[in-house]
Amino acid sequence: MIAVIGIGSPFGFDRLGWDVVDRLRARTLGAPAQWSGVRLEHNDRLGAPLLAQMRGARLVVLVDALQTGAEPGALSRLELDAVQPLPTGSSSHELGVAETLALGRALGELPPRVLVMGLEAGAQARRAPTQVEVARLGDAVERELAEARLSR
Amino acid sequence: MVEQKVVRIQVPVLARVEGEGALDLRVRDGTLEGLALRIFEPPRLFEKFLEGREYREVPDIVARICGICPVAYQMSAVHAIEAAFDVQPGEWVRALRRVLYCGEWIESHALHIHLLAAPDFLGAENVIELAARYPDEVRRGLRLQGLGNRIIRLLGGRSVHPVGVCAGGFFRAPTPSEAAKVLAELRAAVPDAEALVAWTASLELPPSDQSFISVALRHPDEYPMNEGHLVTSDGLEIPVERYGDQFREVQVPHSTALHSLHFPSGTGAEQIGQPYLVGPLARLNLNWDRLPPAVQDGVTRSGLQFPSRNMFHSIVARAVEIHYALLEAVRILEQYRCPESPAVAVTPRAGIGYGCTEAPRGTLWHRYELDDKGDVIGATIVPPTSQNQARIEEDLRLALEAYGLGRPDEELRRFSETVIRNYDPCISCATHFLRLRVHRT
Numbered sequence: 001m002i003a004v005i006g007i008g009s010p011f012g013f014d015r016l017g018w019d020v021v022d023r024l025r026a027r028t029l030g031a032p033a034q035w036s037g038v039r040l041e042h043n044d045r046l047g048a049p050l051l052a053q054m055r056g057a058r059l060v061v062l063v064d065a066l067q068t069g070a071e072p073g074a075l076s077r078l079e080l081d082a083v084q085p086l087p088t089g090s091s092s093h094e095l096g097v098a099e100t101l102a103l104g105r106a107l108g109e110l111p112p113r114v115l116v117m118g119l120e121a122g123a124q125a126r127r128a129p130t131q132v133e134v135a136r137l138g139d140a141v142e143r144e145l146a147e148a149r150l151s152r
Numbered sequence: 153m154v155e156q157k158v159v160r161i162q163v164p165v166l167a168r169v170e171g172e173g174a175l176d177l178r179v180r181d182g183t184l185e186g187l188a189l190r191i192f193e194p195p196r197l198f199e200k201f202l203e204g205r206e207y208r209e210v211p212d213i214v215a216r217i218c219g220i221c222p223v224a225y226q227m228s229a230v231h232a233i234e235a236a237f238d239v240q241p242g243e244w245v246r247a248l249r250r251v252l253y254c255g256e257w258i259e260s261h262a263l264h265i266h267l268l269a270a271p272d273f274l275g276a277e278n279v280i281e282l283a284a285r286y287p288d289e290v291r292r293g294l295r296l297q298g299l300g301n302r303i304i305r306l307l308g309g310r311s312v313h314p315v316g317v318c319a320g321g322f323f324r325a326p327t328p329s330e331a332a333k334v335l336a337e338l339r340a341a342v343p344d345a346e347a348l349v350a351w352t353a354s355l356e357l358p359p360s361d362q363s364f365i366s367v368a369l370r371h372p373d374e375y376p377m378n379e380g381h382l383v384t385s386d387g388l389e390i391p392v393e394r395y396g397d398q399f400r401e402v403q404v405p406h407s408t409a410l411h412s413l414h415f416p417s418g419t420g421a422e423q424i425g426q427p428y429l430v431g432p433l434a435r436l437n438l439n440w441d442r443l444p445p446a447v448q449d450g451v452t453r454s455g456l457q458f459p460s461r462n463m464f465h466s467i468v469a470r471a472v473e474i475h476y477a478l479l480e481a482v483r484i485l486e487q488y489r490c491p492e493s494p495a496v497a498v499t500p501r502a503g504i505g506y507g508c509t510e511a512p513r514g515t516l517w518h519r520y521e522l523d524d525k526g527d528v529i530g531a532t533i534v535p536p537t538s539q540n541q542a543r544i545e546e547d548l549r550l551a552l553e554a555y556g557l558g559r560p561d562e563e564l565r566r567f568s569e570t571v572i573r574n575y576d577p578c579i580s581c582a583t584h585f586l587r588l589r590v591h592r593t
Contacts, residue, residue, distance in 0.1 A: 044312065045311070045312060047267075047294075048294040048297050048298050049298065049301065049311075051294065052298060085280065095267070095279075099278075099280060102280045103279060103280050103283055103290075106280050106281075106283035106284045106287070106290075107283050107287050107290060107291060108287070
C-alpha cells in the first residue's frame with residue numbers, strides 16, 4: 001500500500017497539498033488499475049492523526065506547501081532524513097510535519113519510506129496555487145509512484 | 153549611586169503554550185521586585201465579529217476561537233442562546249452534549265499531559281525526546297488523544313472546529329452502530345486511563361503549597377460540564393447570570409488579554425480584586441465528591457488527596473478527568489437510542505442569555521444580547537486563560553521565591569516556563585516565544 005497524503009487547509013497556498021490530491025483523484029478515473037493499492041487522502045491535522053494516517057503503508061508521499069526561502073514555485077523532494085525539526089519547535093499545541101516525523105521515528109512507528117514533496121510558496125503565501133503549479137507537483141508525485149511500483 | 157546590573161535574556165522557547173508572551177522579572181538584592189507576564193498577542197475581536205450575526209451562526213463562529221477546545225465555545229454559546237430564547241433541549245440532547253464534552257476533555261487533556269507538561273517533569277526538552285525514553289506512555293497519550301477526537305467526530309462531524317452543534321441540539325444523531333463502535337473503543341481504553349492516573353501521580357512533581365481561590369461550576373449530582381452554579385473555594389455560590397457581580401475583567405498595561413479578578417464583596421471601584429484559579433485542579437478541588445467511586449479509588453490508590461494546594465497536581469487532575477470522561481461517555485452511550493429528532497425547535501425572541509460551561513482549561517462564560525429576530529446585539533466571552541492570568545503571575549511570584557531567585561537565569565527561565573505551562577494557557581494559536589528578561593540590581 002502506498003499513501004499520498006496532501007497536507008493543508010482551504011486557504012491560500014496552503015491548499016496546495018489538497019489540490020494535488022484532488023488532481024490525482026481525478027486522474028484515477030482514467031486508469032483505475034494503475035492506481036490500485038494507492039490511498040489518496042487529505043490531512044489537516046499533524047501529530048497523532050498524521051501518524052495514524054501513515055500506518056500500514058510501505059511508502060508515504062506527503063505533499064505540502066513549503067516555505068524555505070527558495071524561489072517561489074521551486075519543487076522540493078525530500079527523503080525522510082532531510083526533514084529535521086527546527087530547534088525551537090515550530091508550534092505549540094500542534095506538531096509540524098518535521099516534528100511529527102521525528103516523533104514517529106522516536107516511537108518506531110514510521111512506514112519504511114517517507115517522502116516529502118512540495119512547492120515553494122514564496123513570500124506571497126496568501127495566493128492560491130495555480131493550475132500549472134498543481135499539475136507540475138502532481139506529475140512529479142505520479143513519477144515517484146510509478147518508480148515505486150516498478151521497484152516493488 | 154547603586155550600580156545596576158541588568159541581565160537580559162531572550163530565549164525563543166516556550167513552544168508548549170499557546171500564544172505570544174514574555175516574562176519580565178525584576179530582582180533587587182535577591183528579592184523579587186516586579187513580575188509581569190506580558191501577552192502581546194493581537195486582540196482577536198471575536199465579540200465584535202458576532203454583532204449583527206444570526207444566532208444560528210454563533211456556534212460555528214465561536215468554535216474558531218480555539219482549535220483545541222472548540223466544543224467548549226460551542227457549548228457555552230448554545231446554552232446562552234437557549235437561555236435567552238427559553239428553549240429546553242431535553243434529556244437526549246443534554247446527555248449527548250456531555251458525551252461531546254467528554255471527547256474534548258479527553259483529547260485536550262491527553263495532549264497537554266503528554267506533549268506539553270510531562271516533558272517538564274521528566275527532564276525532556278519536548279515530546280520527541282520524551283518518546284525516545286517513554287515510548288509506551290507517549291503511545292498511550294496519542295491513543296487517548298485520538299479517541300477523544302473520534303468522540304468529537306461522532307457528534308460534531310469532524311474533530312477540529314466541529315459543525316454538528318446547533319441551538320436546540322444537534323444537526324444529526326449518530327446511528328446506533330456508529331455509537332456502538334465508539335462505545336467499544338471507550339471501554340477498551342479504560343485501562344489506559346487508569347494507568348495514566350497512576351503514572352501522573354507517580355511523577356516527581358516540584359513541591360508547591362499555595363493558598364488560592366478555586367472557581368468552578370458545581371451541579372447537584374454530577375461532575376460539572378454544561379450546567380450548575382458557580383462556586384468558589386471561599387464559599388460563594390451564585391447562578392452563572394450573576395458572574396458579573398463577583399468577577400470583573402480588567403485591563404493591565406502589559407497584556408492584550410484581559411485579567412479577570414474575583415471581587416468577593418462586589419465589584420465596586422474601591423474593591424481590590426483577587427486572582428483565582430479555574431481549570432482541572434479547581435474543578436477537582438471543588439467537585440471531588442461528584443466523582444464516581446471507580447475514579448476516586450484510582451486516586452486514593454495512588455496515595456494523593458484532593459483538594460490539593462499543590463498547583464503541579466494539575467497534571468494528575470487532568471488524568472483523573474480523562475478517567476472520569478471515559479466512564480461518563482461509556483455510561484451514556486450504553487443507553488444510546490436514536491431520538492425522533494436530534495434537536496428541538498427554536499423560536500427566537502429578544503433577550504439576554506448566559507452560558508457557562510467547563511472548558512478543558514476551566515470555566516468559559518458567555519453572555520449574548522439578542523434581538524427578536526435572533527440577531528446578536530452584543531456578546532461577551534470570558535475564556536479560562538484570561539481568568540487564570542492573574543493567578544499565573546501570583547503563582548510565579550510565590551514559586552520563584554520558594555525556588556530561589558539567586559539561581560542562574562537559565563534555571564529561572566526553565567522553572568518559570570514549567571509553572572506557566574502547568575496552567576495549559578491557551579493565549580491563541582500563533583507563534584510562541586517566552587522571552588525572559590531578568591533585571592538584577
